[in-house]
Amino acid sequence: MQSESLIGPLMQSISHQHWKVRVAVIEATGTVIQFGSGKSVDDVLPHFAQRLFDDVPQVRQAVACVVGGWLLALRDRYSFFHKLIPLLLSSLEDDIPEIALTAASLWEKVGLQWQRENEDDLKDKLDFSTPPPAHHPSPETRPVLGCRELVFRNLSKILPAICHDITDWVPGTRVKAAQLLAVLLLHAEDHSTQHLDTILRVLPRACADDDPAVVRSCTRSAELIGVFVSPEVFLKLILSTLKKSPSASGLLVLASVIRGCPREALQPHLKVIAAELARPHICQGSENHLYGEHLLLCVRTLVSVCREDCRGCSLQLMEVLVTVMALSGATGLSDKVQETMDALAAVQDVDGSQDLYREHVGPLMEWVAASHHDWTVHSVELLQFNVVVTHAGPALGEVLPHLVPILRSCLQPARDPQMRLRLFSSLSRVLLSAKQTVDSQGQFHHYLNTVARDILVPNLRWHAGKTAAAVRTAAVSCLWALLSSDVLSEKQIREVQETLMPDILTTLEEDSQMTRLISCQIISRFLKTSSGVADPDKFIKIYPELLKRLDDVSHEVRLAASSALVAWLACIQNDDGKSYYQSNIQFLYRELLVYLDDPEGAVQDAVLGGAFISTDDPRTRQHHPESTVHRRATVGAEPSVCVHEEVLKAGSVLFPELLVRETEAVVHKHRSPAHCQQLLQHLQALPPAQ
Helix, strand or coil: CCHHHHHHHHHHHCCCCCHHHHHHHHHHHHHHHHHCCHHHHHHHHHHHHHHCCCCCHHHHHHHHHHHHHHHHHCCCHHHHHHHHHHHHHHHHHCCCHHHHHHHHHHHHHHHHHHHHHCCCCCHHHHHCCCCCCCCCCCHHHCCCHHHHHHHHHHHHHHHHHHHHHCCCCCHHHHHHHHHHHHHHHHHHHHHHHHHHHHHHHHHHHHHCCCCHHHHHHHHHHHHHHHHHCCHHHHHHHHHHHHHHCCCHHHHHHHHHHHHHCCHHHHHHHHHHHHHHHHCHHHHCCCCCHHHHHHHHHHHHHHHHHHHHHHHHHHHHHHHHHHHHHHHHCCCCCHHHHHHHHHHHHHHCCCCCHHHHHHHHHHHHHHHHHCCHHHCCCCCHHHHHHHHHHHHCHHHHHHCHHHHHHHHHHHCCCCCCHHHHHHHHHHHHHHHHCHHHCCCCCCCHHHHHHHHHHHHHHHHHCCCCCHHHHHHHHHHHHHHHHHHHCCCCCHHHHHHHHHHHHHHHHHHHHCCCHHHHHHHHHHHHHHHHHCCCCCCHHHHHCHHHHHHHHCCCCCHHHHHHHHHHHHHHHHCCCCCHHHHHHHHHHHHHHHHHHHHHHCCCHHHHHHHHHHHHCCCCCHHHHCCCCCCHHHCCCCCCCCCCCCCCHHHHCHHHHCCHHHHHHHHHHHHHHCCCCHHHHHHHHHHHHCCCCC
16 A cells, blocks of 8 residues: 555665665665555666666665565566566676676576476476587576576567667666676577577677677677577678678677587588678778778688688688788788688698698689779789788799789889889889799799880889889889899899890989999899800990999999999900900099099098909908908898909909009099009009910
């Protein structure tokens, strides 16, 4: 008679500042409802739900005890199951173990009591009880049949409220709703299939939550769907959602569902999943770090769950991994991608990612090259191509028929300059280790002419603009990487020289110090591998360009130019044919003598020791214990310059009398005659000409 009048004052006191008062109010409310009118339950439940967020454990435990008591003894409890069950099940996930154990004990009693009360309805299920699913996460603590049936029969009434609260603006509400959803799915088992559409609509939104606790609970729910629901059902819903709007949270749901799914159930659908992940609208869906991480998680989960079964879809998984690496850029996913590739290699019984590339490099190259005629610097396919080229290693030597035509097409002057810069950068890295990449099969020499004439020559030609200058620098660096890789024979280098020397001479005038320096080194390498002078007219055009570089603003370029001049002089044979070059060499002598009075001591040593005096001569070694010519004045893989005795004497042995006259004519003009005197001493010590 009085219960309804008591509820109002009790609910006003349920949020009292003293926790003992709150506990007393909750217990008093339980008694009033138990022995009073059931109509007041609806008025009480919102207040009880708020007390589940109470900071004091005793208050939360009181709620669990009172609600559990109602579920066991309330006269109208059958009418309120769908409202009371969520309150008790929420306590199963309480942070305090004692509260969770109390709630679990009460919930089991509720299930067993309801099971006894409805024994006739459950007769078949009790007599022919089904064992827990093979991949049940906790078969030893599987809820009793009564608990499972209670949840299943009330799930349709509880689920809408959870789907609303799981995206609530209050973080605590979202956490409780996400925890409750996982508990309900654990009880519903395969009965959750009929509600799957609703659940899979809300899970991607919940998995995008900023609160890690919400995301953890939602991924747990997704795993339970994988455990209890057929892959044919959940894949149809999840993949259709990803087709419409790919998202990082959607991929996280897919990865979690796969993680929970048994291997044998997932195996027939493996190729479908891999093919969908490899589709451009999914694997290229976003450059966001989280998106790439969750896409990678899908692949990792597939490999860990299906293991050897992944052999049939290895190519598609490689396409996804290449794309993730291409789009991740500086976001730090490269190491994780490499780990996943190693895991994929392990389940395929190959040694590592290099063997994976060897197995798939042909199809991968065809896959990325399908649209290469339309590539720009912003094309995802360009990034994918760079990943394949720079990571394929020895496998690259097996696909030269695909690789070289792509490079030739994309590196034409009419194509996007920024794209060409990126390709040259990748090509340089590959050529530096050519024996382990493009020449791993010893077939690169068949494409040398194409690389020189169709790729390097067009990009070494002068065009206005800073971007064009950067492309020329990249092309020069690429050529230097090729020459430094030791894959070309001297004959092949001479063929390259014949094609590229005129263009390399023009790059000596570039604004970029790096370009000028590398060009000097390339010319020096060309000259050292040439056997004498093949074309005197072309040969004579080389040294004036190198002389200009002795006045370069860069110290390194000046030293590299002096080294190249040594190589040029060494090409002239000391025989009757040298008279053809006498006027040119006389001019060269005069110019070089100027630099014996250069402010830079290193340049003086380089000119004296390199062009005139052999440092192997015992009488001159004391003056030049460490000739600058022997130092490394190069970039990249250029070895230290080690010149044989006849080369170091090249400048003086050709026309020694002429050099004496030229030296005596200028010695008095120098600020310090020391270097000229050293030169004259060396010339006097030379044996007389035969």
